Amino acid sequence: MxxxxxxxxxxxxxxxxxxxxxxxxxxxxxxxxxxxxxxxxxxxxxxxxxxxxxxxxxxxxxxxxxxxxxxxxxxxxxxxxxxxxxxxxxxxxxxxxTYRNAGSEVVSILSRKGRCERASIDEVYLDLTDAAETMLAEAPPEILEVIDEEVLKSHVLGLNSEDGSDAKESVRKWLCRNDADRRDKLLACGAFIIAELRLQVLKETEFTCSAGIAHNKILAKLASGMNKPAQQTVVPFSSVKGLLGSLPIKKMKQLGGKLGDSLQSDLGVNTVGDLLQFSEEKLQERYGVNTGTWLWNIARGISGDEVEGRLLPKSHGSGKTFPGPQALKTIASVQRWLHELCEELSERLQLDLDQNKRIAHTLVLHATAYKVSDSDSHKKFPSKSCPLRYGTAKIQEDALSLFQAALREYLGSYTAKIQGSQNNHWGITSLSVSASKIVPIPSGTASITKYFHGHPSCSSTKQSQNNLVEEGTPVPPSGNESYSEVNVTKPQIEFPGEETMIKYAETSSDQLEDKIDLLNDQNPCCSSKNQARDEFTQETVPVSTSGSEHCSGMNQNQPMKNYSGEEPYVKLSMPSLNRQEQKRKAVKDKGTCSILRFFKNQDPSCAPQKLEHVENIEDVKAPPLSPGIQSRSNNCLDHNRSELPKERPSEDAGNSNVCGSFQIEQRRGGAWSYNIDEIDPSVIDELPPEIQQEVRAWIRPHKRHNTVKRGSSIAHYFLPTKNT
DNA sequence: ACGGGTGAGACT
DNA sequence: TAGTCTCAC
Incomplete structure (x- = not known):
């Protein structure tokens, strides 16, 4: 204990x-x-x-x-x-x-009370630290005369419903306990806030949802599933050990798969509590430094995974499987399906662009395939990517090129005549296209960058570097546009594998303008596609698509209606720094936070939330550059350990997390699209709206970058070697 | 040859 | 990096 x-x-x-x-x-x-x-x-x-x-x-x-x-x-x-x-x-x-949109609708409500992370189409993490602290300070539960029914219906783990007395009554007592640990008081406040939010969601959308309230994400996640539907569960500080002690190991998030299996079969660990007997070293020895440390922490209910403050997805994808007999066996059928998939993807990209002002930079093609009678018939169908060009037809074109490159690679020496009709050598059992590396259009950023020229930025993560680089110097990994032309028009040219891929080029503003042109390109849908298709046509295509055979009119992608004002792009093409310079700055200036300090005119910690206790954390105090990537870990354990690897943190920093989880069940009508500017958690609110987003993007990663999902990144940076 | 479509993140 | 792999909903 x-x-x-x-x-x-x-x-x-x-x-x-x-x-x-x-x-x-x-x-x-x-x-x-x-x-x-x-x-x-x-x-x-x-x-x-x-x-x-x-x-x-x-x-x-x-x-x-x-x-x-x-x-x-x-x-x-x-x-x-x-x-x-x-x-x-x-x-x-x-x-x-439909479902994605519905999820967004809920997010927009939840995000009113704190930083939100949309973890999946139907999961949202919410950091209510600030709200809970405010409530505790201003209107703690014990002074409330009336307590909402919904709150009283909370499940509080470890609360012995004293001698079968009224459950709600004991919950009420727990919520209002005067002598409670501060952390539990905060949790209690969290329970209030979450209950209110859940009611709000119900009222506005007719969805019901479940929630878990705890001090970190993994516990909240765990709790959220414990009482469904439409209920909330609180994990008091003192209940953690009891909860985990008997919890089947595979119930823990991230342990539901192979790792969990291995823990069971290799270490005989059946409950999370069983993990306690293993030293961190032992766990690291078996599972690597990061995973080992992560396991060690998880066993104790410790998790440094921070609520990220991200409402929008990092990628979009569209895919389909073609199981068994439906496998695609001709290029023509593959092409046809790619068209469908790309069309959907393109539509979603366009939406993202219109609604969120974001641009995706990379197109990725995945497929699975089988092939018969080949020595390496177990080889996996490789994924391929290339710079993403906007416009349905271009995406379709590029996707096909990627597919062909991948197929050649997959078939290896077989490569011979892929064309022709039905082949007996291979089949495609799944296809998907996705768009990633999505970054905000640097509107406004350029000016900020200029403004702070010379000031170190808050970058600390890969992501933020991207943002900085991309935003400051708009250098999309725009490859040569010729790339796909080449591949499409001469699909059979021999490419030694990777050479088909375009190397990311240094991008100048000219190229950038090219990119803009591309974006604005009307892009007669079928132009080059027809070429490509002609080569393969005449095959019988054993699949029934939705019949958008001809690419003529339909989904023309409402070409950039919003781009009358080339406003965003104009700014794009006025880079204030060249790319290398940007990069260098982004890397070099890790851990500093002049921007926030500038705005806040205080708080060198750069953390957007209250940090009353965080001063304890040395990293925060040492802005220039710490060995670790993050300057403020969300997990004080990590920090302490970074100094005293063997020591338990002597004191918690008093910085508490309350995590809850929701589960939606009903809704009413109403279309929705969200506006990230309006969904705005904490501190930065005072900033001029047009720069809030950028600033946040700079700050967030600085606050914490959890590169390693299941491992302490600290361990990664402070432990010299990885003992396997 | 079915849970299908999606997404995130770590590893290398 | 790009590509693979795992995990989860």
């Missing part, structure tokens, strides 16, 4: 979660068939094999014994009265946009 208490560094973050099955289900229920409410229902994927796969099952249906792994047909057997609704289909594939 001692170890727990002393090493458990509480921050206050509240994490929200929205669970996808319910989300899917209820959206459908509400929007399309409101009368399904209350009936056993499931959402099935369009694919009609055996009635389609269930991807969401309502609670009523679960009671009937319907499980997610079932097919539609099976569910009918178990529960004849079940109502099956189909997931929307577009372009011959499932279309999840």
């Amino acid at each position: 001692e170890e727990f208490l002393s090493s458990y560094c509480p921050m206050i973050a509240i994490c929200g979660l929205v669970s996808m099955p319910s989300l899917l289900y209820f959206i459908v229920e509400q929007r399309k068939q409101p009368d399904l409410r209350g009936l056993p229902t499931a959402v099935v994927q369009y694919n009609a094999w055996k009635g389609g796969a269930l991807i969401a099952v309502s609670y009523e249906a679960r009671k009937c014994g319907v499980k997610r792994s079932m097919r539609g047909a099976e569910s009918k057997q178990v529960c004849p009265q079940i109502q099956l609704v189909q997931v929307p289909v577009a372009r011959g594939k499932a279309d999840l946009s």
Whole structure:
């Protein structure tokens, strides 16, 4: 216990979660068939094999014994009265946009009270540290006369409902305990805030959600799943050990897969508590430095994973599988499907651009394939990427080129005649295209950069470096545009593998303007595509697409309607520093935070939230450059350990996290699109709106960069070698 | 040859 | 870096 208490560094973050099955289900229920409410229902994927796969099952249906792994047909057997609704289909594939949008709607509400991280389509983490502290200071639970019912319905782990007395009464007592540990008081405040948010979500969207409230994300996540649906669970500080002690190891996030298996079979660890018997060194020895440390911490309920403050996805993808007999066996069919996928992707990119002013820089193609009678038939189909050019047709074009390059590589010596009709050598069982390296359009940033020219920036992470580099000097990894031309028009030219890829070039402003031109290019949809297709046409394509065979009119991508004002791009092309310089600065200036200091005119720690205790943390005080990447870890344990690797932190920094999780179940109508400027957590609010975003982007990573998901990055930086 | 479509992140 | 792999919803 001692170890727990002393090493458990509480921050206050509240994490929200929205669970996808319910989300899917209820959206459908509400929007399309409101009368399904209350009936056993499931959402099935369009694919009609055996009635389609269930991807969401309502609670009523679960009671009937319907499980997610079932097919539609099976569910009918178990529960004849079940109502099956189909997931929307577009372009011959499932279309999840409805769900994405619904998730956004919830995010926009949750983000009113604190920093939000959209962890997935249906999960949101929320850091309510500030809100909880404010509440504690201004209106602590004990002074409230009336306490909302929703709060009283909280589940508080470890709360012995004293001699079977009223559960709500004991919750009320716990919430209002005067002598409680400050950390628990903060959690109590978190419970209030979360309850309110959940009610708000319900009111505004008709979704219900579950939540977990704890001092870090992983515990909040754990808690959020403990009482569903539509309930919230609090993990008091003192309950952590008890909770984890008996928790099956695989229930812990990140341990549900192979690592968890290995812990069980190799170390005989069955519960998280079992992990306690292993020294950190031992764990590192077996799983590597980062994972070892991460495990050691997790066993004690410690996690340095910080709520990131990101509301938008880092990538967009569109993909489809072609299982078994549906495998694609001709280039023509691959091309056709790529067109569909790219069309969807392009649409989403365009939306992102319009709504969020962000640009994706990299296009990636993934596929899985099989091939027969080849020595290395187990070789995986390689992924390929290239600079992303906006415009549906260009994306389609480039994706096809990537595919062909990958296919050649995959087939190796076989490469011979890929063309022709049906081949018996290979088949494509899945295809996907995605866009990544998405960065905000540097509107406004350039001026800021200029303004602070010479000032060190707050960069500390890969991401922030990107931002800096990209924003300051708009150098998208724009390859030669000729790249794909070459590949497409002469697909059979022999490329020794990688050479097909364009190297990222130093980009000058001219090139940048090229890029802009590209963006504005009307891009007659079929132009080069037809060429490409002609080469492969005449094959029979055994797949049925949504029939957008001709690329003529339809999805022309509303070409840049928003770009009448080349405003953003104009700024793009006035780099104030050349790229190298930028890079150098970004790297060199790690750990400083002049910008925030400038704005806040105080608080050298650069952390956007209150940092009353953080002064204890040496990194923060030493802005120039610390060996570790982050200047402020969210986990004081890490910090202490960085100095005293063997020591438990003597004192927690009093910086507590409250994390909660949400699960959505219902909604009402109403389209939504979010505006990141309006969703604005904390401190930076006072800044002029147009620069808030940039500043935040600079600050956030500085505050913490958790490069290693399951490992202490500190360990990574401070431990000289990795003992395997 | 089915859970399918998506996403994030670590490793190398 | 780009590409692979794991994990999760």
